[in-house]
Amino acid sequence: MIVYLDADFCCHLADDGTMREVETDFFDDKCAAYIEGYRFVPHGEIWIREDGEVFHGEMIAPAEDYGALAKAQAQYELDEAAHLEELGALIEEIYSEDIDMIDDM
Amino acid sequence: MSDAYLVRRGGSGGLSPSNAVIHVKAPAGSTISFAKGGVVAKVLGPGKSHVNSADSSFADWYYAVTPDNFGSWTVTGANSEGSISQTVTVNAVKQYDVTIFFGRLYWQGNEYVGVTGGWRAAQAYYDGGDYWYNQLAITKNSGNIVLTSQRPNGTEGCLGTANKVELTRYNTLKVNVTGVSTTYYCKPRIIVSTANIGKVSAAATVQVTATGVASLNISSLRGKYYVLFCLNYTANGTCSITFDKIWLE
Numbered sequence: 001m002i003v004y005l006d007a008d009f010c011c012h013l014a015d016d017g018t019m020r021e022v023e024t025d026f027f028d029d030k031c032a033a034y035i036e037g038y039r040f041v042p043h044g045e046i047w048i049r050e051d052g053e054v055f056h057g058e059m060i061a062p063a064e065d066y067g068a069l070a071k072a073q074a075q076y077e078l079d080e081a082a083h084l085e086e087l088g089a090l091i092e093e094i095y096s097e098d099i100d101m102i103d104d105m
Numbered sequence: 106m107s108d109a110y111l112v113r114r115g116g117s118g119g120l121s122p123s124n125a126v127i128h129v130k131a132p133a134g135s136t137i138s139f140a141k142g143g144v145v146a147k148v149l150g151p152g153k154s155h156v157n158s159a160d161s162s163f164a165d166w167y168y169a170v171t172p173d174n175f176g177s178w179t180v181t182g183a184n185s186e187g188s189i190s191q192t193v194t195v196n197a198v199k200q201y202d203v204t205i206f207f208g209r210l211y212w213q214g215n216e217y218v219g220v221t222g223g224w225r226a227a228q229a230y231y232d233g234g235d236y237w238y239n240q241l242a243i244t245k246n247s248g249n250i251v252l253t254s255q256r257p258n259g260t261e262g263c264l265g266t267a268n269k270v271e272l273t274r275y276n277t278l279k280v281n282v283t284g285v286s287t288t289y290y291c292k293p294r295i296i297v298s299t300a301n302i303g304k305v306s307a308a309a310t311v312q313v314t315a316t317g318v319a320s321l322n323i324s325s326l327r328g329k330y331y332v333l334f335c336l337n338y339t340a341n342g343t344c345s346i347t348f349d350k351i352w353l354e
Contacts, residue, residue, distance in 0.1 A: 054320070059322065065327070
């Protein structure tokens with residue numbers, strides 16, 4: 001998927017006109033809250049943490065508390081599963097109605 | 106030099122009204138020495154420590170410094186992992202906190218089994234397509250580990266800690282790479298993961314592309330995670346990587 005990086009290598013799902021685009025599969029199946037809590041340092045580039053520690057890309061690491069990101073992702077997966085279940089029930093209902101209609105012909 | 110040491114009893118109690126206290130947190134089982142001006146004033150062994158209630162792998166030691174001994178003190182923690190010294194300037198009646206930690210996960214043949222549970226092949230998993238993942242050759246030498254990617258094309262192989270490692274007090278994971286055959290196809294990575302199954306469960310990752318020290322920012326991670334070293338095999342042929350140290354800072 002495509003993510004957009006700001007000047008501090010933080011990830012965004014929309015470009016505000018100042019960001020650059022990178023493509024990665026690291027965030028596949030991840031929700032927006034999870035993705036936008038991360039920092040992505042591309043290969044060949046350097047990010048310096050506020051304590052002076054230097055990190056070379058490609059590095060992908062949480063920029064915000066990972067516990068909160070993981071919680072958001074877990075809720076997203078629960079919501080997705082519930083949605084799929086509803087969708088499955090709806091499809092089953094339509095299928096049953098179609099079968100009944102055919103039988104009545 | 107006055108010989109005044111204080112072992113704090115229990116969880117409450119304050120400082121002596123006239124003395125400073127050097128509080129040392131170090132791996133349980135360590136021996137802590139306190140020196141000033143190159144002269145060792147006191148050595149406190151494991152028997153003089155208190156188990157840290159937050160993390161039983163650590164313990165606490167306390168040493169009181171009278172005002173006539175204020176100045177630059179060297180605190181040294183020693184155990185089977187080695188010896189680390191830190192300097193603390195004592196110039197007021199208050200508590201000075203010193204943390205001695207080695208943070209080693211693998212060091213030139215030592216797998217730090219007490220922390221890591223040992224390093225072994227990560228759990229294999231089926232990707233739902235054509236491949237079982239975790240195809241990796243692991244060679245453990247006396248001073249390093251060599252990982253060699255295996256076919257088939259598209260698979261991932263990881264070496265990982267058997268146990269989750271507590272990362273809360275650390276900000277950086279580092280690995281010293283001493284040999285890399287090629288990285289174009291195999292994309293070696295250090296991964297900090299919620300499960301022992303490679304990149305699918307990665308919380309943080311950094312690619313290793315050359316010899317030297319590679320660093321991963323883990324300052325936003327709290328709690329316990331697996332540490333993995335993975336090669337992603339994406340073309341015919343093999344690649345290998347050699348490392349001799351993995352540690353936390």
